[in-house]
Amino acid sequence: MNQIQKLRISLIFISIVAFYSTNCATVETPNRLRKVLDLQGHRGARGLKPENTWPAFEEAMKYKMVTLELDTVLTKDKRIVIHHDSDTNPVICQNAEGTEIKKTSLYELTLTELQSYDCGSKKNPNFPKQTPVPGTKLLSLEEFFEKVISSEKKSKEVYEFNIETKFPDDGSAPDSLVKEHTEKLIQIIEKYKVVNRSTIQSFDLRTLAFSKAKNAKVKTSALFVPTYFQGFLMTIGFGNGYRDTIVSVAKEKQADIISPYFLYVTPKFVKNSHDKGLFVIPWTVNTEKEMKRLVTCGVDGIISDYPDLLDGVVRKEP
Secondary structure, three states: OOHHHHHHHHOOOOOHHHHHOOOOOOOOOOHHHHHHOEEEEOOOOOOOOOOOOHHHHHHHHHOOOOEEEEEEEEOOOOOEEEOOOOEOOOOOOEEOOOOEOOOOEHHHOOHHHHOOEEOOOOOOOOOOOOOOOOOOOOOEHHHHHHHHHHHHHHHOOOOEEEEEEOOOOOOOOOHHHHHHHHHHHHHHHHHOOOHHHEEEEEOOOHHHHHHHHHOOOOEEEEEEOOOHHHHHHHHOOOOHHHHHHHHHHHHHOOOOEEEEEHHHOOHHHHHHHHHOOOEEOOEOOOOHHHHHHHHHHOOOEEEEOOHHHHHHHHHOOO
16 A cells, blocks of 8 residues: 555544444454464565565565565566555665665666665665665566465465555556556466466456456455545544445455455444455554454454564464
8 A cells, every 4th residue: 555545544543542442342263263364464574574575575474474465566668566656666765876766657667677776775764673675676576476486385385465456646547557457467377377366456446347357267356545534434433334335336346355444344344245245354454453353343354564463463372
């Protein structure tokens, strides 16, 4: 989820803790949930290692995440690179010699140019627990799958993938770009024979339609973020109409999963989603209290920047 989305929601949740303390029943997590809950490392493990890089994905594997969550952008030379924004990010990447990079559209840069950057030396100031890994390069989606498959052979573990398509925040992406990105993504998923364990997610719901048209076996997930006003109403106990609306939209778009910002989630929301055949996997959940609340609400998975915390909370003995 991008910086603009973070800013939109960061100021409206002052009273969340008080509200949530009564919003879901406090019950003991049954063993069944610890076995089936989809634990997802957000951007690999953004809270612990540089986001969307191999060290972050290794960290997610270390803490036994079920799913590796990642973002993708189409480059100038029509390659799919693992990167959150459709522009370069000078906050977390720099030139190899340590000088600052300029904010530039990824549509104007080749994969080779992007992989000349060092995206591991600069610590993200929003994540104090993050450990830099100097010299870390960006990955193409093919390189990512090669590394995962190699790791799986050694560890005998098998991972799932939640892959987001990213486009400019202003909604300017034409249908042709969304279609091309989505279809190239599916081609790579098919090449590496991971169709049955891959999900394509997006805030741009055109992605879902193009994905289903290309390969209906690939799961799709509809992402949603509240506006200031919607978030405020949900914070003070209202806003069920907004919850109902996004469930209806996700169903209309033939999504398999609805993936809202965690503020949307209540027991009623989860039941409504399940009744319509939708799994519920909220983002981005970074506190023990909220993780426990969401489990009691009956969610099907949780996306977190902190796989270590998520692993400890969900897998601990009751």
